[in-house]
Every structure is written in structure tokens, then in C-alpha cells.
Amino acid sequence: GGEPVIKMSTTTSTQASGLLDMLLPNFTKDTGIEVKVFAKGTGAAIRDGMDGNVDVIFVHAKAREEKFVSEGYGTRRYAVMHNDFVILGPPEDPAGIRGMKDAAAALKKIARAKAKFISRGDDSGTHTKEQALWAATGLPLVTKTTTVVKGGIKRALAFKHPQGLGTWYLSIGQGMGKALTYANEKQAYTLSDRGTYIKYKLGRKEGLDLEVLCEGDEMLYNPYGVIPVNPEKYSHVKFDLADRFAKWLVSPRGQALIANYKLLGQQLFYPDAIPDAK
Amino acid sequence: MNLLIDSFISAILLLKSLDAEVCAIVLVSLKVSSSSTLIASLIGIPAGFAIAFKEFRGKRITITILNTLLALPTVVIGLFVYAFISRRGIFGPLDLLYTQKAIIIGQVILIIPIVTTFTIAAISRIDDRYRKSAMTLGATTLQTAGVVFREARFGIMAAVIASFGRVIAEVGISMMLGGNAKGFTRTMTTAMALEYDKGEFVLAVALGVILLMISFTVNLFFNYLQGRARV
């Protein structure tokens, strides 16, 4: 084909929220570059970049993104936008956290009440954030490690959770949408990004019997970054085009499009490169 | 290639450590898949016999529909069962969703067409004289079916083995209806899917290697059964 095409791995939330469906056609219109999107778990998306399968990644796990760049897989992380996490729960709110701002305190109350809590448990950005929040509660945590071999070297994988796994704390190892469905079925608490929540709550006939009970904490901030894959690692990547894409995202045009994107009348993402873009 | 070697070593490590979590997952997998294979066989084999033996209007279209159902996607089955057993569904009060029972229900629906169509295929090629011999010697319909079953046992066994393989390797239904809850409904495949999503490919394949080892053991057992049945 004559048209230049680049490949991008991203997390499911950017695709499922509909953001990319709005952004990409505009980008193609502006530059003539087409973007093939592969949506998957954050971990798998970063792996795609490390294996050189794509030209650019667009994810939300800041620490891992920075590691990705420092290990030389990516050229540079462009901070694109953020959205925020919210703690959801059943309308009856058995743990009584409605209206709380302090997320760690809210989780602590849930743990004390042994009210059902659904954890994504999939090492995603959301799960990483959840583990950080639990650490902040000061409750004793259980660390579970698994040993695997990579490149002949043994490596331990750690996974933290509060006591009570399997009783009130359920780790389901699935994506956001599925975690919401699960929490809804079990009428349990969970941590979710606002975009997926709005989509499930308002975008569907089936609705969702869960409400935002805790929001607004600094710690609930969820930044997204875009990173072109380093051509020094993989000579075949289309760095120029990928870099143009990244730069377009953080350009006033890209940032304005993000700021103006509304799902069911609600703003989902807040531009980070030009915070007051309109 | 490294991936495979690494995974193999990791699988051995996992098995050696007799990790309680891994054990639990393996047990859930085995329990769920053997239950659904058993139930589907108990339904599908007699159904296959009935369809193969009886001459009735719409027989060919029945077989065509069964063949169509071989292409039933797990997402459809998952959502279909979900619609019934979710909180809002008719069977909501039974609180089946996200239990092993829910997985079994979905998997049974998944493999009944496999068991049934291959039972039909296995039986329809059995020489009709077996049926006639049994009947003239005074066998009841059930006893006659027993004779034909004996003659077709390898074909039917193949159907059961394939169904077992299908469910133990199945991920969609287990994920949607079981919910992959750690310690309850996490099976080998849902665990693998999770590790894959995390990007932990080595661990995913290591679990796969364990799954294949288990499947191989089960098949050795089937093989032993067939060997005995050969006499």
C-alpha cells in the first residue's frame, strides 16, 4: 500500500472508551499516516514494544514506562493525558465510605468491614495503583512470589494483597469491564477508571448498580504516556512516523481533541502536555 | 526458542515447588473439565444414538444444526448463560454466576455438539448387522445400543477425548462464567490468560506445559482403558 502505516500497542481502556476511534481518523486526516491498533493488557502492550512488534506504545503505568525508556526500548515518554480512578461500591455502602476523599482510608474501612472487594489482579495500571493504595493503608499485606526463568536467569514475581484473599478480597485477573460486571454481580467494592465506569453505567441498557463512593484523591491520578520504540534497538521500526504520532498527540491539536472528547456528556481524559487545551 | 526452554524450566520449578496455588488451579481445572465432559457425554452419547438410529423427518437438518453448533463461540455461550444466571436473570437467585457450576454449565453446552456429532459419525459407520444380530438374539433396545456402543467404542472414545481436550483448554467460558477468582474458579487456562495479559509469557507457557502434562497423563489412562477394552 502507498499509505504509510504504523503499529501501536495500547491498553484496552483507550480503545474501549472510544477515544482512539475519535483521535486516529483525525490524525490520519492531518498526516496521511494510518495507525493499526492492538489493544491488550498493559503488561502485554509493553512486551510488544520490548519485542519490537510495534512502532509505538500508548499505555498507563508510569513507573514501567520510565523503565521501558531507561532500558533503551523507547526513545522518550511523552506525557499525553490523565484520567482518574474512583472507588465504586453498592448503593447500600455496607462499609460506609460514601463521600470520603482519602482513598487509602476508604480501603482501610472496607478491609475492616470485610466488605467484598474485587481486585483486577492482572498487573494492569489499575491493579498497580490498587496495590499502591493498599500499601498506603498501613494494613499488613501478604506478598506472594512466583519464580520464573527468563533468559536462563531465575526471577521472582511479586504480588501484594491484604489479608483475606478468597474471603472478602477477590482477585479475578481480568480487565476493567469484567471487573465491573463482577463487582456489580457480587455487589462489591472495586477500583475503576472513570471512563470505563461511565461507559458501563450510562452507555448500556443493562446499566450498573454501582456508585462512585470515593473520588478526588491525588493518589487516584492516572497518567497516560506515549513512547515511540527505539530504532537503535529495532532498526525496522518506523520511528519517524511513530514520533510524528507522539508529537501530534501532545500538540495543541491533539490535546484539544482529547480535552473535548466526551462520552455520554462526560469528560474522560484531561490533557497533560497542554493542561488547559480546549 | 528461549521462551520455550524458559517456560519448560519454569514449569518444572512450579511443579517441584508444589506451589499450593498451582495445585489448587490444577485441581479446579480437572474437576471442572471432567465434570463437564462426563455430563456432556451422558447427554450427547445417547442423543447421538437416538439421532443415528431413528429415522425421522428432519434428521438431516438436525445434523446440520448440530454441525452449526460446533461453531458456537464461547462468548455467545458465556453471554447466553450469563443472561440466565446473572442477578437479573431467571436463575439469578440460585447464585450460580462465578462458580465452578457456572463454568460446567457453559462447557457442557459447548461440547454437547462435539460429543453428539462424533457419536453419530462413529455409529453410522458400524455394520448394521451388529444391530440386527443383537436384536434377533433377543436384546432390548438398550442392550442393542450397548452392542453397537461396544463396536463403536473407539470412535466414541475419540469424541469424549476431544471434548475433554476442548474444555480443559477452553478459556472464554471459564473466564466469563467462572470469573477467574483466585482460589475458587481460577483454572489453568484462565491463569494462563492472566499471565499473558500481564506480559508474563514465560509463566503463561509454563502453565500450558503443565496443562499438557496433565492432559497427557489423562490420555495415557484413556489409552490404558482402550487397551483393556480391546481384549
Add this chain to the structure above:
Amino acid sequence: MNLLIDSFISAILLLKSLDAEVCAIVLVSLKVSSSSTLIASLIGIPAGFAIAFKEFRGKRITITILNTLLALPTVVIGLFVYAFISRRGIFGPLDLLYTQKAIIIGQVILIIPIVTTFTIAAISRIDDRYRKSAMTLGATTLQTAGVVFREARFGIMAAVIASFGRVIAEVGISMMLGGNAKGFTRTMTTAMALEYDKGEFVLAVALGVILLMISFTVNLFFNYLQGRARV
């Protein structure tokens, strides 16, 4: 129940609108699954014949291994193929990952055991006199196989139909190796998985209904072929 009715209506609407996107997805699905079924049949059927006919040491263990491979999880296949065709793999330079070809490779691996084991099951029950008759009448090995194939055609056809059903309903490999890229590698099942992820259950099931309609049409065609072959 509402879910099903809604989905059905949506499926009809989708089809009526002849939505270009839906058409593209259906075409990709059909192309990919028929290619893999065809390739797997071309490999698996002859392999089944060879295994069924030849007497060799390790025949039973070969069959046991094939039976084990019926339980090959899609994640394992996906990662296995990934290890070869990802940019770091030996075949990285071919740039196969996230193409339809990659899906086909994975699916072929998935269903070769199905085609092969059921070909073996179908053939081993065919009266040995067919083989002997063909041979004494002067047939070559290939012509003899042709005769046995003719006699076993319903069983083998069942294997091919089951394989087609397996791949057209398959999601794991398509997702992992195809990447679900819109317009390129998005199949009916990956689209369903996406809609499901989005919480669009109605749309997911609607796509499933379309998939079943297509599978039904394909099976009507198979049925027609069998009807002709019966003469």
C-alpha cells in the same frame, strides 16, 4: 431472555444495514478460517491415513500424543507461534505477526490434531476388505487410500466440519497473533470479544448470531455436498 431477543434483532439490523465494517469482519473470518481448515485438512487427513494404515513401533503413543494435543490451549499456541514470528524470533524478519497469515498458522496448529485423530478414528473402523479389494484389483497405494477415503468420507467430513467450527469460533489465537486490528485482522470473534470488553453485550451476541448464520450456511453447503456424494 431480553438479551437474546435484542441481540437477534440487532443481528438482523446489522445484516440489513450491510454495514461495510461488519462485511469486512465477516470476510476476514471466512477467509482465515477456511484457509486454516483447508491447510490443516491437507496435512491432517494424509497424516491420519499414514498413521492408521502403517504398522509401526510407537503407533499407540503417537495417537496418545495427538489426543493430548487436542488439549493444546490457544494461549500456548499463540505464544509458541509468537516466539517464532515476533520481531525477536527466527522468522521475525518476515513480519508475520499481526497478520491474517499469523492467525492461519496458529489455527492450523490448533486443528491439525482434530483432523488427524478423527481421520484415524474414521478410517480404522472401515472394513479392511475395502483396502484389500482395491489392492487386489491393482490399485496403487494412493488409489487404495482414495477408495478408503470414499468409504470413510462422512467421518472425515465430520472432522473437517468440526475443525472449521473450531476455528471460526476461536478467539484466543486470532486475538494474540492477529491483534484484532480493525480492517485487517479483526474477525467476528475478536470483534465480539471487543464488544464484550466494552460492555456492549447485545452487539457481542448479535455478532455471534451472525457467525452462527454463516456457519449454518456453510454447513448447508457441506450437507449438499454429502447428499451428492451419497449417490
Add this chain to the structure above:
Amino acid sequence: MLFEIKNLTKVYGNRKVLDIPELRLEKGKVYGLLGPNGSGKTTLLEILSFLLPPTTGEIVYDARTVDFSEAFLQGLRREVVMVEQHPILFTTSVYKNVEFGLKVRKEPKARRKRMIHEVLDLVGMREFAEASAHKLSGGETQRVAIARALACSPKVILFDEPTSNVDIENQIAIEGILRDINIQKGISVIFTTHNRIQATKLSDRIIFLFNGKPASSIYENIFSGSISTDGNGNKYCLIHNKVRLAVRTDKTGYVKISVDPKMIKVFPAQDSSAGGHKLVGRVMQLTDEGDHVRALIDIGIPISVLLGREKYKQAPILTGERVELFFPLESVEIM
């Protein structure tokens, strides 16, 4: 009455392979069923053993009108057992094959064992009890199948060509069995055969089937030939391009004929064989049939002739001798 059949037909596609207006079979008799290939013998036996429903017609078995519903038939099949033309044995041991009918009838184990050994002895297959049934030779298979049916001790046994693959010694044994079960146990027997001598020897009555119909004509000396007219305007039938028989018919071309063996006249051969209608042949075989003696005479084709015993005693013909045959016009029937 064992069987009373009325207006029985069996139709495959558009071919009526069986068409029996009426047939009555008595209890405790031995019936021999004869007929050319495809005349419907096997089909009739399968219907009489309740394995195949007829297309139309009524069957009364032992005063019970047969309705072809599975539940009803299962009861009847306990009384009527058939041995197929090419029997198939279950892929297990010979012993278990014979055991099947007994297990189904819930015979106690010890009795089963005794009965199995008994019937296997009868057909000379006792030493094969533990052999794999499906690896047996043709004749061995046939004999085990007979034993399997005998073990059921039914009221009626139908044998479809029971000795076709059986060796000479066991043919005698099986013929003996047929007679014995009939005489000693009163079991009714219907069997088919292509061996006329066997049929005459064993059966109380012989039934001929021809094209699915019980034939009025004698099922003997059946030949295919073609009708032609000679120089004198006389019609004749040319058989196998060898033999000419004078006939009276309107048909032309290819026909099937049967020659009544009782109407053929036999004379010692004169060296000057002038007689226009006479044919010369050689006596191949002479068989005792009670009131009659059957002579098989080769005149290019083998012709069967029935002679009255008295006539034969007075003027015996010898095997190997040359004789002259005269075929009256009435002896040849066009079918």
C-alpha cells in the same frame, strides 16, 4: 399356525422385491426356501424374524397379529431367532458371542456355561471358545453364528444358507442339528439354500420364491435362452448357444425357461440317433429321492430328470452311460 401371511409386499425404491398374496407356515415343521439370487429369500426371512418391517401386508404369528412397533416386536424376537447369510460376530471372544442371547434372557451363569459348551460342541467349535470371534475363518464364523442362535433355545429358527461356507463334515453335522432340534425339541425351522438335495432331504415342505413371489412353477432346470424360429417355422429356444429345445410361445428374444423334470423322457441311447426331437446326453449323477430317482444328465447343459422309482428299477440307467432325452412341448415353460 406359526405364520399366516396376507398380501405381504416389500418395496425398495420402485422395485417390489417381495410380493406374497398368501402363505401359511405350520408349527413344528421344517421349511426349505429355495429361489434364485435376488428372489427375496433373505428379505422374507428378515421380515419373519421381525427385523424388517414389510411395506404392506399382514403377518399373524402364533395367533397374534404383528403390529410393527418396537415394544411388541421385542417380545416376539425372543421366540424367533435368525442366522444371517453372512453372519457377523461381536468383536469379542467366541464364548461371549454365544453367551449374549443367554445373558439377555437372564440365564444364571452356571447354566450359561453349560449351554455354551453344549452348542459349541454341536458345531465343533468348542476348542475356539476363547478365540477372538472376528478373526475366525468364513466357515468357523458361520458355525459359531449357528451356535449363538441355538443357545437361545427359541421356538423358531430361521437359517439363511446355513451351510454355504461350511466344510463337508460340518455340513453333515449342521444338517443333523436342524433335524434334531426339530424332532427332539419341536423347534420350527425355516432355512434357505441353493442345494436342492439338502432342501429335499431336510424339509417337510419346500417353498420356491421367484421374483419375490411364491412360484407355482417348478423351480428346476431354469435357463436363460433366446427364442428363434427354424426353417420350418417351428419355434425353439437356444440355451447357452449349445442346446435347442422346441417351445410353443408368442414371446421372442431373451427369456427364462424352466423344464419340468417329471415330464422329460429318457431312453437308452441308440447309436443311430435320428429322432428329431431327441437330445443325447450322459448321465452324471443319480440321486435317491424316495419315490423318485433324480438323474442329472449333461446335454451340454446339466438337465435334471425325475424318474419314477418303479420305472427306474425295471429299466435302470447307469451313471456314465449315454442316454437320449425327449422334451415334450408341455415340459418347457416360459417364465
Add this chain to the structure above:
Amino acid sequence: MLFEIKNLTKVYGNRKVLDIPELRLEKGKVYGLLGPNGSGKTTLLEILSFLLPPTTGEIVYDARTVDFSEAFLQGLRREVVMVEQHPILFTTSVYKNVEFGLKVRKEPKARRKRMIHEVLDLVGMREFAEASAHKLSGGETQRVAIARALACSPKVILFDEPTSNVDIENQIAIEGILRDINIQKGISVIFTTHNRIQATKLSDRIIFLFNGKPASSIYENIFSGSISTDGNGNKYCLIHNKVRLAVRTDKTGYVKISVDPKMIKVFPAQDSSAGGHKLVGRVMQLTDEGDHVRALIDIGIPISVLLGREKYKQAPILTGERVELFFPLESVEIM
């Protein structure tokens, strides 16, 4: 030489079902293969038609030593065709069944058609050309299988009990075919049968198989019986609980015996049948066998006796007559 066999054995499990130290079959001849059930006839034919490898031994076919590799055998199978004991027809039309061997031999289509009609005519199955082969009756199937083999025009045809299910008229036709292909086309024929008369009539040489071995003893009058001793210390064999024959043997218990039909003496029955060793019987059948006449005499069991033609002519016995038989001790062989 057509076949030269040396030290051929076939072993199944721990049973040697075939054991032939030496056997030579000439080209252009008709061989009849006789033997009891399970004696190895079918096994031998399958080996001779290169369908079954022997366990040990050497086979030379037409001056070529047979190595049992598939490629080599495929060439030989084009020359040697076998008709199985229970033939199976491909599930297609009769026509296509017969066409198979011709297609494989790449015969042009027009020639194929002609040949198919020709062979179907021979076996009287032309009108069934378009019928579904697997729905035919037993005898029809057997005849089509014969036609299918004939169509291949091989150099050797092996027939395994070719007329076992065939009706009387077609038995004659098939016997004629066997003779004709041998005489007119020089095709070598080997066939098995349980019909002694058929074997004698058709074959240039008869081979007896017994327990897998070509038998030196005469394969006739074979009976199972048990040895006992009477009051005078004389040994006798009791057959079927009916007949006692004096024997000289060391064996006891259950044995198989064969009685040489040439050594039995026949006398007209005296009303005072006092002679100690004599048995009374009734003549059932007399058959012409060229130099000899075979008499089948019922003495409780059917006994076959061979009389010299001259002796028979001088003192003819008649069917239905009562006669006395004398069995010299040498006539009875214990096997």
C-alpha cells in the same frame, strides 16, 4: 512355473495356520483347493495374491522371487487378482465397481464400457449395472465381485468359494466361466470350494489342505469319533454315536479319522446280514467321475465309496437300494 513355494508358514499368535514345506503350481492350469474350515485356504489365497505377507518362507512367482515390499507387490498384483470369500463392493454403483480395475489400468473409456457390459453379462448382472452395489443380495454381490475381477483380465485369478451363495443356474454359469477363461484365455485359476464334485469337475489338480498343511491323506469321509475297545479286545471307533468301525491304533479317546473311499467293499444286501464286519446302508447317490463311479451311501452317516467303472458296469448298484459295506482295517486312517 506359476508359483514355487518353499517353507511357507503363517503364524497368528502362537498358532501356525499355514505350514507348506513345498508347493509348485504350473501356469495355465486350474487348481482346486479343498480342506475343512480353518485349514488355511483363505490364508493361502491371500498370500498368493500378495495381500498378506507370510511369516516365513519363499515364494517365486513367474520366475521372480517375491520380496514383500509394497512397490514390488503392486506390479505383481496387476497380474494376480483375488475374489474374496465374502466379497465387499465399494459403496457406489455396480458399474463403477467393475470399472475400478479398468480405471486403475488406464483403459480408455469406450473400451471400459464394452468390457464392463461383457463381464456383467457373463455373470448375469447386466441389468443391475446402475444399482447400488451395497444393497445387492448375497449371491448378486458374489457375482458382481467375480465380474469385477474378470474385468481386470489378469494372468491368474484366485476364487475363494466362488459359488457358495450363488443360485443353481449361475453356479453352472460361473463354473463355465472358470473353464472358459482357462481354456480360451489361458488364465491360471486357483479356487477353493467345499463341493467335491465341483472340484473334480473343474480342476486339473486338487490340493488338499489340512491344518495348514498340504495333506497326503485323502480328504474324504472325515469324521470325528472316539476309540473304544469291545468285549473281545478289538478296537473300534464310534462315530456320531451311530456307527462303529473297526480300527487298529494306539490312540484313545477323541480322534479324527478318514476312510479311503477306494478301499471300501460294496455288496448287494443279503436279508440275513450276519457278516461281523459288514454294515448295512442305502445308496443315496451315484456320481460319474470318469474312471470311477462315486456312491454316497447312508449307513447312519453318509459314506463316500469309489467303485471302478468296469466293476460297476458288471454289477450295477441302484440308488435307493440297500447294500452291505465292508471296511478293511487298512481303509481307516487315524489323523
